[in-house]
Amino acid sequence: MSEPKPAIDTLPLKARASALDFYYGDFQALKKIDMPIYEKRVTALIGPSGCGKSTFLRCFNRMHDLYPGNRYVGEISLHPDNVNLLDKSVDPIEVRMRLSMVFQKPNPFPKTIFENVAYGLRVRGLNRRAVLEEKVEEALRAAALWNEVKDRLQDMAFNLSGGQQQRLCIARALATEPEILLFDEPTSALDPIATASIEELITELKQRVTILIVTHNMQQAARVSDFTAYMYIGELVEFGWTDDIFIKPKNPQTEAYITGRFG
Amino acid sequence: MPHSEHFSKQYDSDLEDVRSRVLQMGGVVEAQILAAIECFSTGDTERMAEVADNELCVNAYEVDIDDLCVHIVARRQPAARDLRLIMGVSKAVTDLERMGDEAEKITRMARLIHERKGPHVPLQAEVRRSGDLAVAQLRHALDAMARLDPDEAERIIREDALIDTEFRGILRQLITFMMEDPRTISTALEIIWVAKAIERIGDHAKNIAEQVIYIVRGTDVRHVGKDRRQGAAGEGH
Amino acid sequence: MARKDIGEIRGIIARAKRFDMIFGVVGVLALGLGLLTFVTLFVDMALDGYTRLTPDFFTEFPSRRAERAGILSAWVGTTLVMLVTACVAVPLGVAAGIYLEEYAPRNWVTDIIEINITNLAGVPSIIYGLLALGLFIYEFGLGQSILTAGLTLALLILPVVIVATREAIRSIPSHIREGAYALGATKWQVVQHHILPYSMGGIMTGVIIGMARAIGETAPIITIGALTFIAFLPPSPVTTAFPFVSFEWLNSPFTVMPIQIFNWTSRPDPNFHANAAAAGFILVLMTLAMNGLAIWLRYRIRRNIKW
Numbered sequence: 183m184s185e186p187k188p189a190i191d192t193l194p195l196k197a198r199a200s201a202l203d204f205y206y207g208d209f210q211a212l213k214k215i216d217m218p219i220y221e222k223r224v225t226a227l228i229g230p231s232g233c234g235k236s237t238f239l240r241c242f243n244r245m246h247d248l249y250p251g252n253r254y255v256g257e258i259s260l261h262p263d264n265v266n267l268l269d270k271s272v273d274p275i276e277v278r279m280r281l282s283m284v285f286q287k288p289n290p291f292p293k294t295i296f297e298n299v300a301y302g303l304r305v306r307g308l309n310r311r312a313v314l315e316e317k318v319e320e321a322l323r324a325a326a327l328w329n330e331v332k333d334r335l336q337d338m339a340f341n342l343s344g345g346q347q348q349r350l351c352i353a354r355a356l357a358t359e360p361e362i363l364l365f366d367e368p369t370s371a372l373d374p375i376a377t378a379s380i381e382e383l384i385t386e387l388k389q390r391v392t393i394l395i396v397t398h399n400m401q402q403a404a405r406v407s408d409f410t411a412y413m414y415i416g417e418l419v420e421f422g423w424t425d426d427i428f429i430k431p432k433n434p435q436t437e438a439y440i441t442g443r444f445g
Numbered sequence: 446m447p448h449s450e451h452f453s454k455q456y457d458s459d460l461e462d463v464r465s466r467v468l469q470m471g472g473v474v475e476a477q478i479l480a481a482i483e484c485f486s487t488g489d490t491e492r493m494a495e496v497a498d499n500e501l502c503v504n505a506y507e508v509d510i511d512d513l514c515v516h517i518v519a520r521r522q523p524a525a526r527d528l529r530l531i532m533g534v535s536k537a538v539t540d541l542e543r544m545g546d547e548a549e550k551i552t553r554m555a556r557l558i559h560e561r562k563g564p565h566v567p568l569q570a571e572v573r574r575s576g577d578l579a580v581a582q583l584r585h586a587l588d589a590m591a592r593l594d595p596d597e598a599e600r601i602i603r604e605d606a607l608i609d610t611e612f613r614g615i616l617r618q619l620i621t622f623m624m625e626d627p628r629t630i631s632t633a634l635e636i637i638w639v640a641k642a643i644e645r646i647g648d649h650a651k652n653i654a655e656q657v658i659y660i661v662r663g664t665d666v667r668h669v670g671k672d673r674r675q676g677a678a679g680e681g682h
Numbered sequence: 683m684a685r686k687d688i689g690e691i692r693g694i695i696a697r698a699k700r701f702d703m704i705f706g707v708v709g710v711l712a713l714g715l716g717l718l719t720f721v722t723l724f725v726d727m728a729l730d731g732y733t734r735l736t737p738d739f740f741t742e743f744p745s746r747r748a749e750r751a752g753i754l755s756a757w758v759g760t761t762l763v764m765l766v767t768a769c770v771a772v773p774l775g776v777a778a779g780i781y782l783e784e785y786a787p788r789n790w791v792t793d794i795i796e797i798n799i800t801n802l803a804g805v806p807s808i809i810y811g812l813l814a815l816g817l818f819i820y821e822f823g824l825g826q827s828i829l830t831a832g833l834t835l836a837l838l839i840l841p842v843v844i845v846a847t848r849e850a851i852r853s854i855p856s857h858i859r860e861g862a863y864a865l866g867a868t869k870w871q872v873v874q875h876h877i878l879p880y881s882m883g884g885i886m887t888g889v890i891i892g893m894a895r896a897i898g899e900t901a902p903i904i905t906i907g908a909l910t911f912i913a914f915l916p917p918s919p920v921t922t923a924f925p926f927v928s929f930e931w932l933n934s935p936f937t938v939m940p941i942q943i944f945n946w947t948s949r950p951d952p953n954f955h956a957n958a959a960a961a962g963f964i965l966v967l968m969t970l971a972m973n974g975l976a977i978w979l980r981y982r983i984r985r986n987i988k989w
Contacts, residue, residue, distance in 0.1 A: 248863055250788060279866035289857040292880060292987045301875070302865040340988040351861070358865065378452035385455060404520045405453065428519040 187423060195261050196221040196362060196392040197242070202256035202268075204237055204246070211237045213416045215256075219362070224384060224393045226407035226424070228400045230439065234416040235396045239364055242267065242394065243281045244274035260361065279306065282355035286367040288347035290339035290354075295331050298339045298350055302358040317357055324390070325353035326383050345376025352383065356391070363387065365395040369402065381406050400440060404428050412436045459517050460527065463510060464591075467534055467541075470506040471587040473499060474544050475580060478646060481551035482576040485639055486569055488559030496552045503545035510538045529663060533656035537590065540649040540656075544583065547642040547649075554635045554642075561632065567622055568615055572640055575611040579643045582608065582650035589654055595661045598654035602666070608647035615640045724966060731960030739960060743913045744942065748953035753961050756942035758915055759828070760897060760968075762931060763938055766832020767839065767896055772889055775840050779847025779885075784873055803841035810838045811905025819906060826907040828916060829932040834902050839892035846888020850881035855989055883983030890976035894969050900940040939965045 197219040204212035212234050219225055227235040237246075244267065246252040254268040260280070267277050282302070290298050299318045308314060318335075322328040327349045331342070339350055348368060355363060365384070369377040384393060384406050397403050403410050404424060411421045412433075420427065420436045431437045450457050477499055484493050514535045517523060523531055558566060582601055589597040619633045619640075655667050734749075742752025786792045814834035818824045824833075854877060862872045916934035919927060939961060946958035 243864060245860065245864065248860070275866055275868055278864055283864040285857055285861060285864075287857055289855075289861040289989070291858060291861065291876065292989060301862070301867075304875075305865055305867045305871060338986060338988075354865070375452075382452050382454070385453065401522050404522070425516060425519065429515060 187425075190423075193223070194221040195219070197258060197260050197267075199238070199241075200257045200259065202238070202241065202254070202258065204234075204241060204255070205253040206237075207251045211416050212241070215418050217411055217418055217421055219392060219394060220409065221261075221392050222388055222390075223408040224388045224395060224406055225409040225411065226403035227394070227396045227411050227413060228398075228403045228439075229413035229419075231398070232415070233413040235413050236366055237416075238413070239283075239366055239394060239396045242277075242362065242364055243283055244268075244277045245283070247274045279358070280360060281362045281364060282358060282360035283364040283366065284348070284351050284355050284368050287371050288344060288351050290342070290347050290350050292338065292340060294336050295339050295342070295350060296335040299354050299357050302354060306358065318353075321353040321357035324356050324387070325349045326379070326386075327353055343376070344372050345379060348372060348376065348380060349383065352380075352387075356387075360391060362392045362394060365393065365397075367396055367398060370398065377402075412439060414439070453521075456517075456521055459513070459521075460530065463513055463517070463531070463534055466506065466510050466513070467538060468587060468591055470503065470510065470538065470541050471583070471590075473503055473506065474541050474548070475583055475587070477503065477545055477548040478551075478576070478580050478583065481548040481555070482573060482580075482643075484552050485555040485558070485576075486573060488555065490556070493552045493556055496549060500545055500549045503542055507538050507542040511535060526660070529660045533660040537653045537656045540652045544646050544649045547646050551639050551642045554639045558632055558635050566632065566636070567629070568618060568636060571611070571615050571618070572636065572643070575608060575615065575640065575643050578608050578611065579646040579650065582647050583653075586650040586653040586657070589657045593657060593661050595658050598657040598661075601654035602651050605647050605651040608644055612640050612644040724963070727959045727963050727966070729959075731956050731958070731963050734956050734960035735963070744945075745913075748951060748957055751946070751954070751957050753939065753942055753964065755913070755915060755937055756939045756961065757964070759936040760938045762828050762916060763831045763835065763936065764893060764897060766828060766932070767835040768889070768893060770833060770836035771839050771843050771892065774836070775843025775889075776847050776885055778840075779844045779851065780873060780877065782844070783848050783851040784869065784877065799841050799844055803845065806901075807838055807899050808901040808905060810834055811902030813837070814902060814906045825933060826935055827933045828936045830906050831903055831936065831938070832932075834906060835896040835899060838899060838902065839896050842892035842895070843885075843889055846892070847881065847885050850884025850888070851877055853884065854880050858989055880987055883980050883987065886983070887976045887980045890972055890979070894972040894976070897969060897972070898940055898965065900944060903938055903941055904944075939968075 195218055199215050199217045199219075202212055202215040203210060215238060227238065229235050240246055241254060242258060246254070256268065258267045259265065260267055265272060291301065293301070296318055299321050300314045303314055303317055308317070319328060319332075322331060327346060330346060331337075331350075339347065342350060348371075352368075368384075369380050372380065381402065384395065387393060388408075395403075395407065397406075407424045409422065410424045410427045412419045412427065412431075412435075414435060420431060420433045422432070426432075427436060428440060431440060437443075477496055480492055480496050483489065484496065514531050517531055521527070582604065585597060585601050588594070589601065616637065619637055623630050623633045652667070655665075658664065658666050738750075739752045740757065741754055742750060743754050744756075745751045782792065782796065786795075811834065814830055814837075818830045818833055819826065824830045858876065858880070859872065862876050867875070916931040916936055917928060919929075919931055943958050943961045943965065946954040946961065
C-alpha cells in the first residue's frame with residue numbers, strides 16, 4: 183500500500199516458533215520451523231494439502247496432546263513472559279486458557295447460544311449470572327452477531343445458519359480474551375457471503391487480538407492477512423509481508439504455488 | 446462510484462483512494478498545461494522553473510497510483526467493473542503522465558523562443574486557442590472519469606477532431622511564414638513543436654475518455670475511428 | 683448411442699429389477715412370519731387369560747384356588763428387584779463405559795477387557811445364577827433375597843449398559859470434543875459438561891433395553907431360589923417411624939413374575955393355565971411398555987442434540 187510499511191524488526195512480537203519439529207509417531211510432520219508471530223497482526227499459513235499448516239497451528243494450543251504418540255521438539259515462546267508453550271512442564275490446559283481456536287467445521291455445542299459463549303468463562307470459574315451476561319454480550323458484539331441473536335439467547339445454537347454458527351464459535355473463542363486467536367480454515371465449510379462476512383470480521387478483530395489463520399484459499403490469505411507463510415511438506419519455504427509474497431515472492435517455489443503452476 | 450459497497454470496507458477505501466489520487470493528479474497536470482501555455486505567451490522564466498519542478502510530482506503520482514493498482518490486484522483479485530476500473534485507471538494515469546511531459550516540452554520550447562528575443566512570435570492567439578481547447582478536453586475527461594459518464598466521454602472523443610483541425614491550420618500557416626521569410630524558420634519550428642504537443646495533449650484526453658467508456662460499458666473503443674478511416678481510404682483505391 | 687445399445691441396457695436393468703422385487707417379497711414374507719408368530723402367541727395368551735384380568739388379579743396373593751390367585755407378590759417383587767438392578771447396574775455400567783472410552787490407555791490390556799465385556803453379554807443367564815449362588819449366597823451370605831436377585835440381574839445386564847454407554851460416547855463427534863478442550867476444559871469437565879449430557883439418550887436407551895431383558899430372566903432367579911408361593915409382601919421401604927426409610931426389604935424372600943408364571947404353568951390343574959396366560963400377557967405388556975419408553979426417551983433427547 184502507499185503508506186510505508188514499518189520496518190519488520192520494530193514490530194512487537196507476540197510469539198515465535200524456533201527450530202520446531204513435530205512427529206506423529208515416527209513420521210516427521212514439521213521440520214525446523216522458525217517463524218515470528220507479530221502482535222495484533224494477521225499471519226496466514228498457506229500451502230498445498232499435507233504441508234503441515236494445520237499441524238503447525240495445533241501445536242500452539244497443544245491440541246496434539248489429546249492424542250497419543252505425538253511429540254514436539256523445539257520451542258514456541260509466547261511473549262511477553264517468554265514461556266515455552268511446548269515444554270513438558272507447561273500444562274496444556276493452561277496454554278489453552280491463553281489461546282483460543284476456531285475450527286474448520288463450525289462446532290457449536292448442542293446447548294443454547296448463551297451457554298455456548300459462556301462455557302469458556304464457566305470453565306474459568308466465572309459463574310455469576312450478571313458477569314456472564316455482560317461478557318457474553320461483549321463477545322457476541324465483537325463477533326458481529328449480537329443484533330441477530332440478542333432476542334433468542336436461549337435458543338439452541340444448532341438452529342443458526344452456518345455463517346452464524348461460525349460467528350458464534352468466534353464469539354465463544356473471544357469471550358475468554360485470548361492472547362492469540364487461532365483459525366483453522368474457518369470458512370472452508372461456508373458459502374461465499376458467509377465467508378466474506380467472516381473475513382471482514384477477522385480484519386476488524388486484529389485490532390484487539392493477534393490472529394494466526396490457516397487457509398487453503400490463498401486469495402483469502404491475500405485479502406485478509408498482514409503476513410503470509412508458505413509451507414511445503416513440513417517446511418517453512420518463505421515468510422514475509424503479504425504484499426511482498428503476492429507481488430514479488432523471493433523463492434521460486436513460492437511463486438510456483440501462488441501462480442498456480444503446481445499444487 | 447454509483448454501486449453498492451463491498452463486504453470489505455478496506456477494499457472500498459482502497460478503490461476510493463485510487464479514484465481520488467487520479468483526480469488529484471489530473472488537477473496537477475491541468476495546472477501544468479495552463480502554466481506551460483502561459484509561459485509560451487509571456488516567457489515568464491520563474492513559471493518555467495515551476496513547471497520543471499512539478500514534473501517530478503506528476504511522475505511520482507504515476508508510480509504511486511500504479512503501485513496502488515498492483516496492490517489491489519494482488520490483494521483483491523477484482524472482477525468485472527472493479528477490474529475494468531483498475532485497468533482503465535492504470536492506462537489513464539499513463540496518459541496523464543505523458544500530458545505532463547508534453548507540458549514540460551511546451552515550456553522548453555517557450556524558453557528557446559523567448560531567449561532568442563527575435564521578431565514578434567506569430568500565431569500566438571491561434572496556439573493559445575488550441576491550447577485552451579486541449580485543456581478543456583482534459584478538464585472534461587477528468588470530469589467524465591469522476592462521474593463515470595460515458596456520454597460525456599463520447600463527446601470528448603468526437604471533439605478531438607477539432608483540435609486536430611486546429612493543428613493542421615496552424616501548420617499550414619507556419620509553412621507559409623517559413624516560405625516567406627527563412628529567418629523565421631527556427632522560431633516557426635519551435636512553434637510547430639508546441640502546437641504538436643498541444644495536439645498530443647488532446648489525444649491523451651481522448652484516450653482517457655476511451656478508458657471511461659471501457660470502465661462503464663466494457664467495450665474497447667480505441668482505434669475504432671482510425672480503423673474505419675483507414676478502411677474507407679483503402680476502399681477508395 | 684445406437685438404439686440397439688439402449689435395448690440391451692433396458693434388458694439388463696429389467697433383469698436386475700426382478701431380483702429387487704424377489705428380495706422385496708422374501709423380506710415381507712420373513713417379516714410377516716415373525717410378526718404373525720408373535721401376534722398369534724400374544725392373542726392366544728390374551729384369549730386364554732382374559733377371564734382373569736380383573737383388578738383383583740393385581741391385588742391378590744397367589745392361592746390354591748385358581749380364581750382367587752393374583753400376581754400381587756409377583757409384580758411387587760419384580761418392581762423391587764428391578765429397582766435394585768437399576769441402582770447397581772447403571773452407575774457401575776456408565777462409569778465403566780466412561781472409563782474405557784475416555785480414560786483407559788489404548789493398549790492390549792484394554793483390548794482384552796473390551797473383548798471380554800462383549801463376550802459377557804452372550805453368557806447363558808443360568809451361569810449368572812450359579813455365580814450368584816456361589817458368591818452372593820454362600821460366600822457373602824446375602825441369602826435368597828431381593829438384594830441377591832438384584833445384584834445377579836445387574837451383573838447380567840452390566841455388559842449391555844457398558845456397551846450402550848460406549849456406543850453413545852463414541853457417537854459424539856471429535857470436533858465437539860476438541861471444541862471443549864480448546865476452551866481449556868479438563869478431562870473431567872469435558873465428561874461432566876459434554877460427554878455425559880450428550881450421550882444420556884443412548885445410555886438411557888441401553889439401560890432400559892437391558893432392564894426389559896432382565897425383567898423376563900427366569901433361570902438365574904430360580905437358581906438363587908426365589909420362592910414360588912409367597913403370600914406376603916416384603917417390608918415396605920417407607921416406614922412411619924424415623925428415619926422413614928427402611929432397607930429391610932432387601933433381605934426379604936420374594937418372587938417375580940416369570941417365576942409365578944412358571945409355577946402356574948407347571949400345575950396339573952388346567953384352571954391355573956388361565957392365570958399363567960394372564961400373567962404372561964401382563965409381562966409382555968410390561969416389556970413392550972419399557973421398550974416403548976426407551977424409544978420415546980431416545981426421541982426426546984435426540985431432538986436437542988444436533989451436530
